Amino acid sequence: MKTAAKKAFKDANVEGDQRKFARGPSARNGISVRIPRVETLGFARPGRQPGLGGRRMGLECLLGKFAGLLPKRCRRAVLTNRALPPHSKFALGWSAAFAFFAGALLACSGTVQADEPVKVIFDTDISGDVDDVLALAMLHTLEDRGACELLGVTISKINPLTGPFTDAINTFYGRPDLPIGVTRDAQVRESRYLALVNEKDGDAFRYPHDLLNNEDTPDAVSLLRQLLAAQPDGSVSIIQVGLATNVAGLLHTEADEFSPLSGVELVRKKVRLLSVMAGAFTNINGSNHYLEANVINGIPVMQDLAAHWPDEVPVIWSGFEIGIAVAYPRESIANDFSYVPHHPVKEAYLLHSGPEHDRPTWDLTSVLYAVYPERGYFDLSVPGRVSVEGDGFTRFTPVKKGAQTSKRDRFLLMSPTQAARVQEALVQLVCQPPQTLSQKP
Numbered sequence: 001m002k003t004a005a006k007k008a009f010k011d012a013n014v015e016g017d018q019r020k021f022a023r024g025p026s027a028r029n030g031i032s033v034r035i036p037r038v039e040t041l042g043f044a045r046p047g048r049q050p051g052l053g054g055r056r057m058g059l060e061c062l063l064g065k066f067a068g069l070l071p072k073r074c075r076r077a078v079l080t081n082r083a084l085p086p087h088s089k090f091a092l093g094w095s096a097a098f099a100f101f102a103g104a105l106l107a108c109s110g111t112v113q114a115d116e117p118v119k120v121i122f123d124t125d126i127s128g129d130v131d132d133v134l135a136l137a138m139l140h141t142l143e144d145r146g147a148c149e150l151l152g153v154t155i156s157k158i159n160p161l162t163g164p165f166t167d168a169i170n171t172f173y174g175r176p177d178l179p180i181g182v183t184r185d186a187q188v189r190e191s192r193y194l195a196l197v198n199e200k201d202g203d204a205f206r207y208p209h210d211l212l213n214n215e216d217t218p219d220a221v222s223l224l225r226q227l228l229a230a231q232p233d234g235s236v237s238i239i240q241v242g243l244a245t246n247v248a249g250l251l252h253t254e255a256d257e258f259s260p261l262s263g264v265e266l267v268r269k270k271v272r273l274l275s276v277m278a279g280a281f282t283n284i285n286g287s288n289h290y291l292e293a294n295v296i297n298g299i300p301v302m303q304d305l306a307a308h309w310p311d312e313v314p315v316i317w318s319g320f321e322i323g324i325a326v327a328y329p330r331e332s333i334a335n336d337f338s339y340v341p342h343h344p345v346k347e348a349y350l351l352h353s354g355p356e357h358d359r360p361t362w363d364l365t366s367v368l369y370a371v372y373p374e375r376g377y378f379d380l381s382v383p384g385r386v387s388v389e390g391d392g393f394t395r396f397t398p399v400k401k402g403a404q405t406s407k408r409d410r411f412l413l414m415s416p417t418q419a420a421r422v423q424e425a426l427v428q429l430v431c432q433p434p435q436t437l438s439q440k441p
């Protein structure tokens with residue numbers, strides 16, 4: 001590793017600032033992160049994702065099942081595209097007919113079908129790093145495509161412009177009334193890009209918004225309760241990509257005007273998944289004790305979350321190692337957003353990182369997993385339990401074979417092949433023009 005990059009890494013460790021770490025001379029060349037090796041690769045993995053109720057069946061799986069019905073020589077011929085032995089044609093004919101009827105049956109039974117949009121609450125510390133802005137843009141695209149339904153945004157750091165800026169992004173993407181809640185009790189954070197919200201062209205805001213003051217927003221924890229209470233049971237995925245302030249706070253709430261349930265009961269009833277960007281779950285530059293910013297900027301609340309989140313609701317952690325292995329390419333920022341004269345995502349990125357930087361995609365990976373858990377973008381670790389230690393280290397303890405210990409937590413794994421697919425998916429989802437623009441004459 002280059003010396004300057006080593007220094008950047010040291011600074012990041014001391015100050016817990018991911019931005020400094022990745023803003024070394026080159027996030028791509030100066031820092032090498034070992035990506036965990038995984039056995040399973042490829043698109044549309046068949047079968048169920050543990051704990052998440054998989055419903056899709058991959059083409060490979062269907063082909064494999066079809067081939068499994070054939071005599072051995074035919075099977076080889078089908079799978080290798082070779083000529084069939086003449087006496088096997090009869091068997092193949094029957095098998096093909098069977099496969100046709102099985103396929104028709106499968107279509108009728110609804111086994112292979114479009115999924116319902118994933119209901120999402122986005123809990124973000126939008127202020128310091130810019131990956132939160134890209135992640136929010138991505139969620140709007142995913143809703144435009146019918147893949148998710150964004151119920152609201154809750155903000156977990158204090159800066160007077162977080163609410164107005166988020167409202168401006170939501171308005172840009174055609175959702176000016178999306179509920180926004182803001183914490184009143186968390187770390188105060190400066191920002192390089194939030195002031196964009198006050199830019200004017202002439203007398204008008206460059207990025208229109210009608211939320212002008214965080215004082216006019218509900219408290220984030222209260223909004224979490226309101227949004228959850230209104231949803232069907234077991235339907236909501238919470239994506240937490242900042243401090244755990246709001247989600248941990250939710251766990252300590254009691255009955256209110258929105259629900260007679262306590263916070264833990266509400267989570268148990270309404271939430272299907274917590275997708276978290278926090279922690280580190282592999283060696284990072286030889287260190288097996290890397291301290292990640294979303295944890296060390298609020299250790300007590302992350303400890304609280306890890307200790308009190310109910311066992312029945314899965315938590316999937318995207319560690320530091322995942323986002324840093326997938327950089328957002330500067331070429332996309334330069335070229336893909338010029339469908340409007342001013343684009344808030346591009347301008348925020350440039351204010352934060354400049355034009356010569358490929359920003360790691362930490363928060364975006366938690367969004368991608370939450371909305372597309374079954375597309376094989378990532379693999380999952382064995383189940384176990386994450387605990388947050390006093391210095392902010394996230395310790396994962398795998399479940400012991402046969403033991404009745406908690407299986408609540410898993411963390412994301414990603415092979416180099418998957419990283420290439422993830423990068424392309426993220427770029428296309430972040431830069432897609434808002435539906436509202438394409439609908440204009």
Ligand SMILES: [Ca+2]
Nearest residue numbers: 167176210211
């Ligand atoms: Ca608004």
Ligand SMILES: [Ca+2]
Nearest residue numbers: 125132241242
């Ligand atoms: Ca963040």
